[in-house]
Amino acid sequence: MSPLTVPIIFVLLAWIAVTILNSTERSRSLLRRIVGDFAPIIPGWSFFAPTPGQVDYHLFYRDKRVDGSKTAWQRVPRFGMERKWTHLFWNTDIYRDKALFDVVEHFTSTVADEHEPVEADETTDGSSAVADEENAQQLELEPVDLGDKQGSILYMSLLNCVSLQDHSRMSDATQFAIMANSREQTQYEPIYISQFHKLEQ
Known part of the structure; x- marks a missing residue:
């Protein structure tokens, strides 16, 4: 030696x-x-991220039926899943969460440059699964029209993700909402809500 x-x-x-x-x-x-x-x-855990992310983003969607009624908000699965202690050692979902985080960060920064933040009369309780129409609380948000930016890659990526979810045959259009929450928050915070977009059946 x-x-x-x-x-x-x-x-x-x-x-x-x-x-x-x-x-x-x-x-x-x-x-x-x-x-x-x-x-x-001396390096620290935030050496490469001086301001680390403190919230989780969630992607919600709801449909407008052919009769004009709207479904309950549903959360797109496999994004912003509940944290488990095993994720300290094995968390394959982190790449999907990171992808959504990056898209939302770039997307919302673009929205913030030209639009006021959306405000909600009522938000969905963070403890709710928001899984069906009977139990889900409705989010009443004011849609933001982005004009030409609705054709951007970031916007279309979110819309495509929502369009690939399960939709009823009675659904004529869909819209998505970006929500944020953390362990300290008991409710989801609305970040952005889209206009309704026609569904291809």
Whole structure:
């Protein structure tokens, strides 16, 4: 064994230890008092994401029937699924959630540049499955007309995802809503709601 092996292993283990300590606010404050001016060079869990995401996005949709009535809002499955402790080790759904997160982040930033945020008279309780018309609470949101931007790749990606869901034969058109929530929120927060779009039966 080389004489440098033990010192190198010690340095690496110490570096890992201080990196872990730098990952929570309480231990970070203690670490800064100990190392002083050297604190900025110690990486933290948010090293590549100084402002990490704090909400989950959910994609909802509802249909307009041929008689003009509307179905209850339903959540598109496999996006924003309930978190489990096993996800710390194995979470294959994270790629779908990340894809939706990226689309929504770019999409909503475009909307925010030109439109006021939507407001809801009533939002869906975050604990609700929003799975059927009888139990779902209706979201009454004001649709936002994006004009030419409705033909953008981001918009069409969301619309295509919704159009591929199950729809009744009596459904004539569909619309989608982007909602956000977190563990601290008891309700979904409306981000955007689309116009109704014709369904191809």
